Structure formats: structure tokens, C-alpha cells
Amino acid sequence: xxxxxxxxxxxISPYAFFSAMKIEEIAERYDAQVEWHAMLLGVSVxxxxxxKPPIETPxxxxxxxxxxxxxxxxYDVPLKLTDDNFVPKPLPPARAFCWVKGQAPEKAVTFAxxxxxxxxIDGHDxxxxxxxxxxxxxxxxxxxxxxxxxxxxxxxxxxxxxxxxSLARGVFGAPTxxxxxxxxxxxxxxxxxxxxxxxxxW
Amino acid sequence: xxxxxxxxxxxISPYAFFSAMKIEEIAERYDAQVEWHAMLLGVSVxxxxxxKPPIETPxxxxxxxxxxxxxxxxYDVPLKLTDDNFVPKPLPPARAFCWVKGQAPEKAVTFAxxxxxxxxIDGHDxxxxxxxxxxxxxxxxxxxxxxxxxxxxxxxxxxxxxxxxSLARGVFGAPTxxxxxxxxxxxxxxxxxxxxxxxxxW
Numbered sequence: 001x002x003x004x005x006x007x008x009x010x011x012i013s014p015y016a017f018f019s020a021m022k023i024e025e026i027a028e029r030y031d032a033q034v035e036w037h038a039m040l041l042g043v044s045v046x047x048x049x050x051x052k053p054p055i056e057t058p059x060x061x062x063x064x065x066x067x068x069x070x071x072x073x074x075y076d077v078p079l080k081l082t083d084d085n086f087v088p089k090p091l092p093p094a095r096a097f098c099w100v101k102g103q104a105p106e107k108a109v110t111f112a113x114x115x116x117x118x119x120x121i122d123g124h125d126x127x128x129x130x131x132x133x134x135x136x137x138x139x140x141x142x143x144x145x146x147x148x149x150x151x152x153x154x155x156x157x158x159x160x161x162x163x164x165x166s167l168a169r170g171v172f173g174a175p176t177x178x179x180x181x182x183x184x185x186x187x188x189x190x191x192x193x194x195x196x197x198x199x200x201x202w
Numbered sequence: 203x204x205x206x207x208x209x210x211x212x213x214i215s216p217y218a219f220f221s222a223m224k225i226e227e228i229a230e231r232y233d234a235q236v237e238w239h240a241m242l243l244g245v246s247v248x249x250x251x252x253x254k255p256p257i258e259t260p261x262x263x264x265x266x267x268x269x270x271x272x273x274x275x276x277y278d279v280p281l282k283l284t285d286d287n288f289v290p291k292p293l294p295p296a297r298a299f300c301w302v303k304g305q306a307p308e309k310a311v312t313f314a315x316x317x318x319x320x321x322x323i324d325g326h327d328x329x330x331x332x333x334x335x336x337x338x339x340x341x342x343x344x345x346x347x348x349x350x351x352x353x354x355x356x357x358x359x360x361x362x363x364x365x366x367x368s369l370a371r372g373v374f375g376a377p378t379x380x381x382x383x384x385x386x387x388x389x390x391x392x393x394x395x396x397x398x399x400x401x402x403x404w
Binding site for chain 2: 044048049050051052057058059060062063066067069070073074167170171172173183185186188189192195202
């Protein structure tokens with residue numbers, strides 16, 4: 001049985017976006033499976049850690065913008081930063097992901113990557129249910145069903161359970177990787193994930 | 203004329219310690235000079251960014267402890283973590299560094315590395331003026347002069363000026379490297395510093 005990398009992400013994070021574009025390829029190289037889990041930075045950063053959003057933090061916020069641009073260049077991954085709608089509302093895309101995962105787990109990764117693409121490469125508002133429905137249709141699910149589900153209690157419970165499980169495992173930032181109970185935080189620690197996959201020790 | 207890497211550090215940070223052990227060797231490889239600058243995480247994190255100390259932050263604090271241990275193993279650099287005196291008072295060693303730099307700039311790096319060694323390899327309390335005086339003597343300066351200077355106004359002003367300059371350049375964390383006006387934060391971004399030194403672009 002191949003190993004499992006638990007991958008915790010929030011669609012609002014460009015850092016998680018960079019990892020989302022790479023993680024499947026890395027896992028394949030080490031014969032591992034990736035299990036994608038929605039988490040919410042708003043919950044971990046604000047409610048649990050008691051911090052303000054990093055992007056709104058003096059000095060650090062400005063640094064992050066320049067960091068995003070550099071990493072986009074260094075990774076050769078396009079990244080569209082917009083002034084007017086920089087941070088989308090996190091709940092609609094996270095709930096949509098939970099719904100897709102519930103309906104058809106094998107389509108969840110394709111859906112998640114498409115939503116990341118919509119936001120961070122195309123610059124679209126992934127808080128917009130219509131955009132999420134369009135992506136649901138592309139993976140072969142029903143757009144109207146998604147739109148209906150987004151307002152329902154079930155998907156809210158599903159996301160809340162996902163977020164609660166992430167916190168219980170010590171996940172506070174995105175992206176976070178967990179393999180063999182080793183928690184590794186940050187897209188710039190992918191080298192550490194690869195080290196563990198390769199050697200199984202530090 | 204060789205390039206200058208401005209290196210901002212706080213003695214209380216194990217991440218800055220790891221960088222302090224490597225930065226001179228990296229600079230040498232790229233024919234660059236390192237200019238060491240004391241900054242204070244207490245000022246940038248608490249006063250400017252309005253955050254609590256990361257090590258006291260729920261989830262993140264515990265993660266950092268495991269991160270320090272892993273990096274110590276991965277870098278093969280010993281790191282002594284103590285329960286009883288984990289975070290030393292930052293002002294005495296930072297002021298001592300400013301005093302040494304003022305007295306004999308060419309001895310400042312040796313002194314700084316020795317102070318880091320005292321704390322993070324030997325586990326000693328670098329808030330203790332006697333320990334700082336011992337290191338001053340080792341680099342050929344007067345222990346009693348350092349002890350007297352630590353209580354004086356001049357070294358306080360000197361450190362405050364150093365901290366103010368770091369903030370003016372956008373430095374909020376330790377370690378931070380600045381080369382050619384490019385601000386690079388974090389010991390785990392040394393690869394980014396090396397990239398810039400090698401290519402001069404992103």
C-alpha cells in the first residue's frame with residue numbers, strides 16, 4: 001500500500017496554490033497518494049492563534065506581495081495579483097470542494113486545481129458560485145446541484161468537520177503536509193517533505 | 203568592490219542562529235561582504251506588527267519547537283533547547299554586540315557567533331553580563347569596559363538606532379538578508395539569497 005500525504009490547503013493562499021500545482025507530481029515520484037483537505041486560515045489564524053491576517057500585518061503584508069511575485073518568477077508559475085479582489089471569500093470554494101469530494105472523491109483534485117487556476121492564474125472571483133458551478137460541470141458534476149448544496153447545512157457541516165480535524169492534527173497554516181504523522185508547514189518546506197519521503201528520518 | 207549582504211539578526215532566534223553559522227561562508231562563495239545588524243523581534247513583532255511572540259502562539263509555538271529540532275538534525279548543527287530559560291532577555295546581548303561593533307568593527311562577527319554559540323549550542327544564559335564580558339575578553343576587548351557600557355546611555359541609543367534602521371528597511375523578522383535592496387526573510391530562504399547573488403534577478 002502506498003503512503004499517504006495529507007495536504008491541507010485554503011484557496012485564498014497563493015502559497016497553497018504553488019503547492020497545489022506541485023504536490024501530485026512530488027507524490028508520484030515517491031509512490032505516495034495525496035489526500036486533499038480543506039482548512040480555513042481565517043479559523044486557525046484569527047480564532048485559534050489570535051493573529052491578524054498576515055497580508056494585513058504591517059511590514060509582513062508588503063513583504064508577502066513581493067514574495068508572491070518572486071516565487072511566481074522563480075517557479076515559472078503565472079500568478080495574477082489583483083488590487084480590487086485580492087482575497088476571495090474563503091467559504092464558497094472550500095464548501096464547493098467538500099461537496100465535490102463527497103459526491104465524487106476521484107474528481108476532487110481536478111476540481112481543486114481548476115479552482116486555484118481560476119483565482120491565481122486567471123484572476124477570477126472564486127467566491128462566485130457561478131464560477132464554482134462551471135468547474136463542477138467541467139469535472140462531470142451538476143452545476144445546479146452544487147449551487148443548491150452551497151446553501152445547505154450538509155456542506156457547512158462537512159467543511160467544519162474538515163477544519164476541526166485539521167486543527168486537531170496541529171495544522172495552523174496553508175499549505176501543510178502531514179506524512180507518517182510528521183507535520184510540515186509551508187510551500188517553501190517542500191524540500192523537507194521530500195527529504196522525509198526519501199529517507200524517513202530527519 | 204564586493205557586494206554587501208546586510209544581515210539582520212536577534213540572538214533570541216534559533217532561526218537566526220542557523221543563518222549566523224552559515225552566512226559568512228555563503229558570502230565568501232559569492233565574493234560578498236556581510237554587514238551584521240542587531241534588530242529586536244520584540245519591537246518588530248509586538249510593537250510594529252502587533253503580534254504575540256510566535257513561540258507563545260497556539261499551535262505555531264509547538265510546531266516551531268519540532269521545527270528547530272528537525273533543522274538541527276538536517277543541518278547537523280547542534281542546538282540546545284532548555285525548558286527553564288528558553289528565551290533569553292534580548293537587550294543585553296544585542297547591546298553588547300552594538301558596543302563591540304562600535305569599539306572594534308572587525309571583531310563584531312566573531313563576538314556575535316560566540317554569543318550564539320553560548321546560547322544555542324552550550325545552553326548558557328546570554329542575558330548574563332558576565333557571560334557577555336567573557337566573550338568580549340576572548341575577542342581582545344575589556345570585560346569591565348563592556349559591563350560598564352551595558353548600563354550606559356550610548357549603547358542603548360546605538361541599539362535603538364540599529365533597530366530603527368532595520369524597521370525603516372522593512373525588516374520584521376530574523377534572520378533577514380538584504381542585498382541590492384532585495385529583502386529576503388527567513389533562514390529557509392537562504393536559497394533565494396544565493397539565487398540573487400548568483401543571477402541578480404528572480
